[in-house]
Amino acid sequence: MNIAIIGSGYVGLVTGVCLAHIGHRVICVDNDPQKVKKLKKGGIPIYEPGLDVIMRDCVRKKRLSFSGSIKDATQRSTVIFIAVGTPPKSTGDADLVYVENVVRQIAENMDSYRLIVEKSTVPAETGNKIRRTVELNLPRKFRKGNQALLDFDVASNPEFLKEGSAVHDFMNPNRLVFGVESKKAEKVLREIYKPLKAKVLVTNIASAEMIKHASNSFLAMKISFINAVSQICGRVGADVLNVAEGMGLDKRIGRAFLDPGVGYGGSCFPKDVDAFIRLSEKSGYDFRLLKEVRRVNEEQRQAFVHLVEDKLWNLKEKTIGVWGLAFKPNTDDMRNAASVEILQKLQQEGAKIKAYDPRAMANAGEILRGVALCASPYAAAEDCDCLLLLTEWDEFKNVDLEAVRDVMRQPVVFDGRNFLDGEKLKSLGFDYYGIGRGKA
Protein backbone atom coordinates (compact mmCIF):
# COMPACT_ATOMS: atom_id res chain seq x y z
CA MET A 1 0.00 0.00 0.00
CA ASN A 2 1.16 3.58 -0.66
CA ILE A 3 1.30 5.38 2.67
CA ALA A 4 2.35 8.90 3.71
CA ILE A 5 3.36 9.83 7.24
CA ILE A 6 3.20 13.55 8.00
CA GLY A 7 5.57 14.47 10.82
CA SER A 8 8.80 12.47 11.11
CA GLY A 9 9.51 12.74 14.84
CA TYR A 10 9.65 10.01 17.47
CA VAL A 11 6.27 8.56 16.44
CA GLY A 12 6.13 9.43 12.74
CA LEU A 13 9.57 8.14 11.87
CA VAL A 14 9.15 4.88 13.77
CA THR A 15 5.69 4.38 12.21
CA GLY A 16 6.99 5.11 8.71
CA VAL A 17 10.05 2.90 9.02
CA CYS A 18 8.12 0.00 10.54
CA LEU A 19 5.29 0.19 7.97
CA ALA A 20 7.94 0.10 5.22
CA HIS A 21 9.61 -2.81 7.01
CA ILE A 22 6.39 -4.87 6.86
CA GLY A 23 6.12 -4.30 3.13
CA HIS A 24 4.43 -0.99 2.37
CA ARG A 25 5.73 1.85 0.23
CA VAL A 26 6.09 4.77 2.61
CA ILE A 27 6.93 8.42 2.25
CA CYS A 28 7.82 10.28 5.46
CA VAL A 29 7.24 14.02 5.41
CA ASP A 30 8.49 16.75 7.70
CA ASN A 31 8.40 20.53 7.47
CA ASP A 32 11.81 20.84 9.12
CA PRO A 33 14.18 21.06 6.13
CA GLN A 34 17.22 20.08 8.25
CA LYS A 35 15.47 16.90 9.39
CA VAL A 36 14.51 15.93 5.84
CA LYS A 37 18.02 16.64 4.58
CA LYS A 38 19.53 14.45 7.28
CA LEU A 39 17.05 11.62 6.64
CA LYS A 40 17.70 11.72 2.90
CA LYS A 41 21.41 11.33 3.61
CA GLY A 42 20.74 8.23 5.75
CA GLY A 43 21.04 10.01 9.12
CA ILE A 44 18.52 9.76 11.95
CA PRO A 45 17.53 12.89 13.89
CA ILE A 46 16.55 10.94 17.05
CA TYR A 47 18.08 8.10 19.06
CA GLU A 48 15.85 5.04 19.05
CA PRO A 49 17.45 1.58 19.41
CA GLY A 50 17.28 -0.54 16.25
CA LEU A 51 15.69 2.13 14.06
CA ASP A 52 18.78 2.92 11.98
CA VAL A 53 19.31 -0.63 10.71
CA ILE A 54 15.79 -1.21 9.43
CA MET A 55 15.53 2.35 8.09
CA ARG A 56 18.59 1.89 5.89
CA ASP A 57 17.34 -1.52 4.77
CA CYS A 58 13.95 -0.08 3.73
CA VAL A 59 15.59 2.80 1.86
CA ARG A 60 17.83 0.33 0.03
CA LYS A 61 14.80 -1.73 -0.95
CA LYS A 62 13.18 1.50 -2.22
CA ARG A 63 10.19 1.13 0.12
CA LEU A 64 10.97 4.26 2.14
CA SER A 65 11.60 7.82 1.06
CA PHE A 66 11.59 11.28 2.64
CA SER A 67 10.10 14.57 1.53
CA GLY A 68 9.33 18.08 2.70
CA SER A 69 6.18 18.26 0.58
CA ILE A 70 2.71 17.31 1.82
CA LYS A 71 1.45 17.95 -1.71
CA ASP A 72 3.78 15.37 -3.18
CA ALA A 73 3.00 12.84 -0.43
CA THR A 74 -0.78 13.32 -0.73
CA GLN A 75 -0.70 12.81 -4.47
CA ARG A 76 1.34 9.61 -4.17
CA SER A 77 -0.47 7.94 -1.24
CA THR A 78 -3.89 6.46 -0.51
CA VAL A 79 -3.45 6.46 3.24
CA ILE A 80 -2.07 9.46 5.12
CA PHE A 81 -1.10 9.23 8.78
CA ILE A 82 -0.83 12.48 10.73
CA ALA A 83 1.93 12.24 13.35
CA VAL A 84 2.77 15.88 14.08
CA GLY A 85 3.17 17.20 17.61
CA THR A 86 0.19 18.20 19.77
CA PRO A 87 2.02 20.21 22.46
CA PRO A 88 0.27 21.73 25.46
CA LYS A 89 -1.04 25.29 25.41
CA SER A 90 -0.66 27.40 28.55
CA THR A 91 -4.23 26.37 29.44
CA GLY A 92 -3.28 22.67 29.33
CA ASP A 93 -5.33 22.09 26.16
CA ALA A 94 -3.61 20.23 23.33
CA ASP A 95 -2.50 22.70 20.67
CA LEU A 96 -3.97 21.37 17.42
CA VAL A 97 -2.67 24.05 15.11
CA TYR A 98 -0.12 21.69 13.51
CA VAL A 99 -2.78 19.06 12.91
CA GLU A 100 -5.14 21.60 11.30
CA ASN A 101 -2.37 22.93 9.12
CA VAL A 102 -1.53 19.49 7.84
CA VAL A 103 -5.18 18.53 7.25
CA ARG A 104 -5.76 21.67 5.21
CA GLN A 105 -2.76 20.94 3.00
CA ILE A 106 -3.84 17.33 2.51
CA ALA A 107 -7.36 18.45 1.50
CA GLU A 108 -6.07 21.02 -0.99
CA ASN A 109 -4.13 18.31 -2.78
CA MET A 110 -6.66 15.48 -2.85
CA ASP A 111 -7.96 14.29 -6.21
CA SER A 112 -9.42 10.87 -5.32
CA TYR A 113 -10.22 8.70 -2.26
CA ARG A 114 -7.89 9.14 0.72
CA LEU A 115 -7.94 7.68 4.22
CA ILE A 116 -6.68 10.28 6.69
CA VAL A 117 -5.55 8.70 9.95
CA GLU A 118 -4.89 10.46 13.26
CA LYS A 119 -1.74 8.99 14.80
CA SER A 120 -1.02 12.04 16.95
CA THR A 121 -2.64 12.06 20.39
CA VAL A 122 -5.65 14.36 20.04
CA PRO A 123 -8.70 15.18 22.17
CA ALA A 124 -11.96 13.37 21.49
CA GLU A 125 -13.94 15.05 18.71
CA THR A 126 -10.85 15.98 16.70
CA GLY A 127 -11.99 13.46 14.09
CA ASN A 128 -15.08 15.60 13.42
CA LYS A 129 -12.94 18.71 13.07
CA ILE A 130 -10.65 16.95 10.61
CA ARG A 131 -13.65 15.85 8.52
CA ARG A 132 -15.04 19.38 8.43
CA THR A 133 -11.66 20.91 7.54
CA VAL A 134 -11.26 18.50 4.64
CA GLU A 135 -14.76 19.26 3.34
CA LEU A 136 -14.08 22.99 3.43
CA ASN A 137 -10.65 22.83 1.82
CA LEU A 138 -10.99 20.34 -1.02
CA PRO A 139 -10.23 21.79 -4.48
CA ARG A 140 -13.30 23.66 -5.79
CA LYS A 141 -14.09 21.05 -8.43
CA PHE A 142 -14.50 18.45 -5.66
CA ARG A 143 -16.99 20.36 -3.52
CA LYS A 144 -20.32 22.02 -3.86
CA GLY A 145 -20.36 24.81 -1.28
CA ASN A 146 -19.30 23.07 1.88
CA GLN A 147 -20.29 19.58 0.63
CA ALA A 148 -17.56 17.17 -0.45
CA LEU A 149 -18.03 15.50 -3.85
CA LEU A 150 -15.00 13.32 -3.23
CA ASP A 151 -15.07 10.14 -1.16
CA PHE A 152 -12.70 10.16 1.80
CA ASP A 153 -12.44 8.70 5.30
CA VAL A 154 -11.09 9.91 8.61
CA ALA A 155 -9.87 7.39 11.20
CA SER A 156 -8.14 7.34 14.56
CA ASN A 157 -5.30 4.90 15.16
CA PRO A 158 -3.68 5.98 18.43
CA GLU A 159 -0.08 5.02 19.04
CA PHE A 160 0.98 3.24 22.24
CA LEU A 161 4.71 2.80 21.56
CA LYS A 162 7.25 3.72 24.23
CA GLU A 163 10.34 5.69 23.36
CA GLY A 164 13.42 3.55 23.96
CA SER A 165 11.65 0.38 22.79
CA ALA A 166 9.54 1.96 20.06
CA VAL A 167 10.48 -0.38 17.22
CA HIS A 168 9.78 -3.47 19.30
CA ASP A 169 6.51 -1.97 20.61
CA PHE A 170 5.34 -1.04 17.11
CA MET A 171 6.10 -4.49 15.72
CA ASN A 172 4.58 -6.31 18.74
CA PRO A 173 1.59 -4.26 19.87
CA ASN A 174 -0.64 -5.44 22.74
CA ARG A 175 -3.53 -4.22 20.68
CA LEU A 176 -4.34 -2.05 17.68
CA VAL A 177 -7.18 0.40 17.99
CA PHE A 178 -9.04 1.48 14.86
CA GLY A 179 -11.53 4.29 15.32
CA VAL A 180 -13.49 4.34 12.08
CA GLU A 181 -16.69 5.62 10.47
CA SER A 182 -16.85 3.18 7.56
CA LYS A 183 -16.22 -0.47 6.70
CA LYS A 184 -13.89 0.71 3.95
CA ALA A 185 -11.60 2.52 6.43
CA GLU A 186 -11.58 -0.54 8.71
CA LYS A 187 -10.68 -2.79 5.78
CA VAL A 188 -7.78 -0.56 4.72
CA LEU A 189 -6.39 -0.38 8.26
CA ARG A 190 -6.71 -4.15 8.72
CA GLU A 191 -4.82 -4.64 5.45
CA ILE A 192 -2.02 -2.28 6.50
CA TYR A 193 -1.42 -4.00 9.83
CA LYS A 194 -2.14 -7.58 8.71
CA PRO A 195 1.53 -8.70 8.91
CA LEU A 196 1.66 -7.81 12.63
CA LYS A 197 -1.02 -10.39 13.52
CA ALA A 198 -2.10 -8.24 16.47
CA LYS A 199 -5.39 -8.10 18.35
CA VAL A 200 -7.58 -5.38 16.81
CA LEU A 201 -10.26 -3.37 18.53
CA VAL A 202 -12.61 -1.46 16.23
CA THR A 203 -14.54 1.47 17.69
CA ASN A 204 -15.93 4.79 16.58
CA ILE A 205 -13.44 7.67 16.30
CA ALA A 206 -14.29 9.36 19.61
CA SER A 207 -13.86 6.09 21.54
CA ALA A 208 -10.45 5.49 19.95
CA GLU A 209 -9.37 9.01 20.88
CA MET A 210 -10.60 8.42 24.44
CA ILE A 211 -8.77 5.08 24.70
CA LYS A 212 -5.47 6.87 24.20
CA HIS A 213 -6.28 9.59 26.74
CA ALA A 214 -7.59 7.14 29.31
CA SER A 215 -4.69 4.70 28.87
CA ASN A 216 -1.95 7.28 29.36
CA SER A 217 -3.77 8.88 32.27
CA PHE A 218 -4.25 5.48 33.92
CA LEU A 219 -0.53 4.70 33.61
CA ALA A 220 0.32 8.11 35.07
CA MET A 221 -2.11 7.33 37.89
CA LYS A 222 -0.31 4.06 38.64
CA ILE A 223 3.00 5.91 38.87
CA SER A 224 1.57 8.58 41.16
CA PHE A 225 -0.11 5.92 43.29
CA ILE A 226 3.13 4.06 43.98
CA ASN A 227 4.93 7.37 44.49
CA ALA A 228 2.38 8.34 47.15
CA VAL A 229 2.82 4.88 48.72
CA SER A 230 6.62 5.41 48.66
CA GLN A 231 6.20 8.54 50.78
CA ILE A 232 4.50 6.54 53.50
CA CYS A 233 6.96 3.62 53.22
CA GLY A 234 9.81 6.05 53.78
CA ARG A 235 8.18 7.16 57.03
CA VAL A 236 7.10 3.83 58.53
CA GLY A 237 10.12 1.68 57.74
CA ALA A 238 8.57 -0.32 54.89
CA ASP A 239 10.39 -0.96 51.60
CA VAL A 240 8.33 0.23 48.65
CA LEU A 241 10.00 -2.26 46.30
CA ASN A 242 8.68 -5.14 48.40
CA VAL A 243 5.29 -3.46 48.51
CA ALA A 244 5.25 -3.02 44.71
CA GLU A 245 6.27 -6.65 44.24
CA GLY A 246 3.56 -7.84 46.59
CA MET A 247 0.94 -5.73 44.87
CA GLY A 248 2.15 -6.65 41.40
CA LEU A 249 1.80 -10.38 42.01
CA ASP A 250 -1.94 -9.81 42.06
CA LYS A 251 -2.94 -10.29 38.42
CA ARG A 252 -5.69 -7.71 38.80
CA ILE A 253 -3.03 -5.08 39.59
CA GLY A 254 0.14 -6.13 37.73
CA ARG A 255 3.72 -5.05 38.50
CA ALA A 256 4.20 -2.70 35.52
CA PHE A 257 4.31 1.03 36.23
CA LEU A 258 4.64 0.49 39.97
CA ASP A 259 8.15 1.93 39.98
CA PRO A 260 8.56 4.71 42.48
CA GLY A 261 10.94 7.48 41.56
CA VAL A 262 11.17 11.17 40.88
CA GLY A 263 7.90 11.21 38.98
CA TYR A 264 6.81 10.78 35.39
CA GLY A 265 7.99 13.12 32.64
CA GLY A 266 8.49 13.08 28.91
CA SER A 267 6.54 14.45 26.01
CA CYS A 268 3.39 12.39 26.66
CA PHE A 269 2.24 11.78 30.25
CA PRO A 270 2.39 15.37 31.56
CA LYS A 271 0.72 16.86 28.50
CA ASP A 272 -1.79 14.05 28.02
CA VAL A 273 -2.91 14.22 31.67
CA ASP A 274 -3.29 18.00 31.35
CA ALA A 275 -5.22 17.64 28.10
CA PHE A 276 -7.55 15.01 29.59
CA ILE A 277 -8.25 17.24 32.58
CA ARG A 278 -9.09 20.11 30.20
CA LEU A 279 -11.23 17.89 27.95
CA SER A 280 -13.14 16.72 31.03
CA GLU A 281 -13.65 20.28 32.25
CA LYS A 282 -14.95 21.35 28.87
CA SER A 283 -17.37 18.44 28.81
CA GLY A 284 -18.67 19.46 32.25
CA TYR A 285 -16.86 16.90 34.44
CA ASP A 286 -14.31 17.85 37.08
CA PHE A 287 -11.72 15.01 36.91
CA ARG A 288 -10.33 15.61 40.40
CA LEU A 289 -8.66 12.20 40.52
CA LEU A 290 -6.40 13.22 37.63
CA LYS A 291 -5.64 16.58 39.19
CA GLU A 292 -4.34 14.68 42.23
CA VAL A 293 -2.25 12.45 39.95
CA ARG A 294 -0.60 15.61 38.62
CA ARG A 295 -0.15 17.09 42.11
CA VAL A 296 1.47 13.92 43.50
CA ASN A 297 3.87 13.95 40.56
CA GLU A 298 4.91 17.54 41.22
CA GLU A 299 5.32 16.83 44.94
CA GLN A 300 7.47 13.81 44.28
CA ARG A 301 10.10 15.92 42.54
CA GLN A 302 9.92 18.50 45.27
CA ALA A 303 10.30 15.80 47.95
CA PHE A 304 13.43 14.49 46.24
CA VAL A 305 15.00 17.95 46.25
CA HIS A 306 14.11 18.32 49.93
CA LEU A 307 15.72 14.96 50.71
CA VAL A 308 18.95 16.08 49.03
CA GLU A 309 18.81 19.40 50.81
CA ASP A 310 18.15 17.74 54.16
CA LYS A 311 20.99 15.24 53.91
CA LEU A 312 23.57 17.66 52.47
CA TRP A 313 22.64 20.24 55.11
CA ASN A 314 23.28 23.26 52.85
CA LEU A 315 23.23 23.34 49.07
CA LYS A 316 25.03 26.61 48.57
CA GLU A 317 28.42 26.00 46.94
CA LYS A 318 27.89 22.23 47.02
CA THR A 319 28.75 20.35 43.83
CA ILE A 320 26.21 17.76 42.75
CA GLY A 321 26.94 15.08 40.18
CA VAL A 322 24.07 13.74 38.08
CA TRP A 323 23.78 10.43 36.26
CA GLY A 324 21.05 10.44 33.63
CA LEU A 325 19.17 13.39 32.16
CA ALA A 326 16.80 11.92 29.54
CA PHE A 327 13.21 11.46 30.69
CA LYS A 328 13.73 7.70 30.54
CA PRO A 329 16.51 5.30 29.48
CA ASN A 330 17.29 4.40 25.86
CA THR A 331 16.18 7.73 24.45
CA ASP A 332 17.77 11.12 23.86
CA ASP A 333 14.43 12.84 24.55
CA MET A 334 14.67 15.60 27.15
CA ARG A 335 11.14 16.98 26.78
CA ASN A 336 9.67 17.48 30.24
CA ALA A 337 12.36 15.29 31.82
CA ALA A 338 12.22 15.26 35.63
CA SER A 339 15.93 16.15 35.60
CA VAL A 340 15.24 19.62 34.18
CA GLU A 341 13.03 20.73 37.07
CA ILE A 342 15.13 19.01 39.75
CA LEU A 343 18.38 20.55 38.53
CA GLN A 344 16.80 24.01 38.30
CA LYS A 345 15.56 23.78 41.89
CA LEU A 346 19.00 22.67 43.12
CA GLN A 347 20.66 25.50 41.19
CA GLN A 348 18.24 28.00 42.71
CA GLU A 349 19.49 26.86 46.12
CA GLY A 350 23.07 27.61 45.04
CA ALA A 351 24.30 24.12 44.07
CA LYS A 352 26.69 23.59 41.16
CA ILE A 353 25.77 20.75 38.83
CA LYS A 354 27.89 18.35 36.77
CA ALA A 355 26.00 15.82 34.66
CA TYR A 356 26.39 12.87 32.32
CA ASP A 357 23.86 11.04 30.13
CA PRO A 358 24.74 8.30 27.63
CA ARG A 359 22.60 9.72 24.81
CA ALA A 360 20.85 12.95 25.73
CA MET A 361 23.85 15.30 26.06
CA ALA A 362 23.16 17.24 22.86
CA ASN A 363 19.49 17.83 23.69
CA ALA A 364 20.35 18.54 27.34
CA GLY A 365 22.86 21.17 26.25
CA GLU A 366 20.06 23.05 24.52
CA ILE A 367 17.76 23.03 27.56
CA LEU A 368 19.92 23.14 30.70
CA ARG A 369 21.68 26.34 31.68
CA GLY A 370 24.81 26.50 33.83
CA VAL A 371 25.26 22.72 34.00
CA ALA A 372 28.73 21.29 33.30
CA LEU A 373 28.17 18.39 30.89
CA CYS A 374 30.73 15.64 31.44
CA ALA A 375 32.12 12.93 29.17
CA SER A 376 31.67 9.97 31.55
CA PRO A 377 29.93 8.89 34.78
CA TYR A 378 33.28 9.17 36.58
CA ALA A 379 33.86 12.72 35.37
CA ALA A 380 30.37 13.67 36.57
CA ALA A 381 31.10 12.23 40.04
CA GLU A 382 34.54 13.83 40.45
CA ASP A 383 34.86 16.23 43.41
CA CYS A 384 31.11 16.04 44.08
CA ASP A 385 29.40 16.28 47.45
CA CYS A 386 26.78 13.81 46.29
CA LEU A 387 25.59 11.93 43.24
CA LEU A 388 22.00 11.81 41.95
CA LEU A 389 20.76 9.03 39.70
CA LEU A 390 17.85 10.43 37.67
CA THR A 391 17.59 8.07 34.67
CA GLU A 392 18.04 4.30 34.96
CA TRP A 393 20.43 3.64 32.08
CA ASP A 394 21.95 0.11 32.15
CA GLU A 395 25.39 1.69 31.79
CA PHE A 396 25.20 2.87 35.41
CA LYS A 397 24.96 -0.71 36.64
CA ASN A 398 28.42 -1.42 35.23
CA VAL A 399 30.29 1.52 36.72
CA ASP A 400 33.21 0.76 39.06
CA LEU A 401 31.68 2.05 42.28
CA GLU A 402 34.92 2.01 44.23
CA ALA A 403 36.50 4.27 41.60
CA VAL A 404 33.46 6.55 41.88
CA ARG A 405 33.73 6.64 45.67
CA ASP A 406 37.39 7.57 45.45
CA VAL A 407 36.87 10.52 43.11
CA MET A 408 33.95 12.02 45.05
CA ARG A 409 34.46 14.65 47.72
CA GLN A 410 31.99 12.78 49.94
CA PRO A 411 30.41 9.41 49.04
CA VAL A 412 26.69 10.16 49.11
CA VAL A 413 24.23 8.77 46.55
CA PHE A 414 20.57 9.70 46.02
CA ASP A 415 19.01 7.09 43.76
CA GLY A 416 15.96 8.74 42.20
CA ARG A 417 14.95 5.51 40.45
CA ASN A 418 15.82 2.84 43.05
CA PHE A 419 18.08 1.44 40.38
CA LEU A 420 21.44 0.91 42.03
CA ASP A 421 22.29 -1.84 44.52
CA GLY A 422 21.83 0.11 47.75
CA GLU A 423 23.26 -2.65 49.98
CA LYS A 424 26.40 -2.87 47.87
CA LEU A 425 26.84 0.89 47.93
CA LYS A 426 26.45 0.94 51.71
CA SER A 427 29.00 -1.86 52.08
CA LEU A 428 31.45 0.20 50.02
CA GLY A 429 31.06 3.10 52.41
CA PHE A 430 28.49 5.23 50.61
CA ASP A 431 25.57 6.96 52.26
CA TYR A 432 22.75 5.65 50.04
CA TYR A 433 19.22 7.05 49.81
CA GLY A 434 16.57 5.53 47.56
CA ILE A 435 12.89 6.41 47.23
CA GLY A 436 10.61 4.91 49.88
CA ARG A 437 13.13 2.23 50.95
CA GLY A 438 12.56 2.70 54.67
CA LYS A 439 13.40 5.40 57.15
CA ALA A 440 16.14 7.60 55.71
Ligand SMILES: NC(=O)c1ccc[n+]([C@@H]2O[C@H](COP(=O)([O-])OP(=O)(O)OC[C@H]3O[C@@H](n4cnc5c(N)ncnc54)[C@H](O)[C@@H]3O)[C@@H](O)[C@H]2O)c1
Ligand atom coordinates in the same frame (compact mmCIF):
# COMPACT_ATOMS: atom_id res chain seq x y z
N1 LIG B 1 6.72 10.36 21.68
C1 LIG B 1 5.96 9.36 22.11
O1 LIG B 1 6.41 8.47 22.84
C2 LIG B 1 4.52 9.28 21.69
C3 LIG B 1 3.82 8.07 21.87
C4 LIG B 1 2.49 8.00 21.45
C5 LIG B 1 1.89 9.12 20.89
N2 LIG B 1 2.59 10.28 20.74
C6 LIG B 1 1.93 11.41 20.09
O2 LIG B 1 2.37 11.48 18.74
C7 LIG B 1 2.45 12.84 18.31
C8 LIG B 1 3.84 13.16 17.82
O3 LIG B 1 4.75 13.01 18.89
P1 LIG B 1 6.33 12.97 18.67
O4 LIG B 1 6.94 12.67 19.99
O5 LIG B 1 6.64 12.11 17.51
O6 LIG B 1 6.60 14.50 18.29
P2 LIG B 1 7.88 15.11 17.57
O7 LIG B 1 7.94 16.54 17.96
O8 LIG B 1 9.07 14.24 17.81
O9 LIG B 1 7.53 15.01 16.01
C9 LIG B 1 6.63 15.82 15.34
C10 LIG B 1 7.20 16.14 13.98
O10 LIG B 1 6.20 16.80 13.20
C11 LIG B 1 6.85 17.75 12.39
N3 LIG B 1 5.86 18.72 11.92
C12 LIG B 1 5.22 19.69 12.59
N4 LIG B 1 4.39 20.39 11.77
C13 LIG B 1 4.50 19.81 10.56
C14 LIG B 1 3.92 20.07 9.29
N5 LIG B 1 3.04 21.07 9.11
N6 LIG B 1 4.26 19.30 8.25
C15 LIG B 1 5.15 18.29 8.41
N7 LIG B 1 5.75 18.00 9.58
C16 LIG B 1 5.43 18.75 10.64
C17 LIG B 1 7.92 18.33 13.31
O11 LIG B 1 8.96 18.99 12.60
C18 LIG B 1 8.40 17.07 14.04
O12 LIG B 1 9.49 16.48 13.36
C19 LIG B 1 2.01 13.67 19.51
O13 LIG B 1 0.63 13.93 19.41
C20 LIG B 1 2.27 12.76 20.69
O14 LIG B 1 1.47 13.05 21.79
C21 LIG B 1 3.89 10.37 21.10
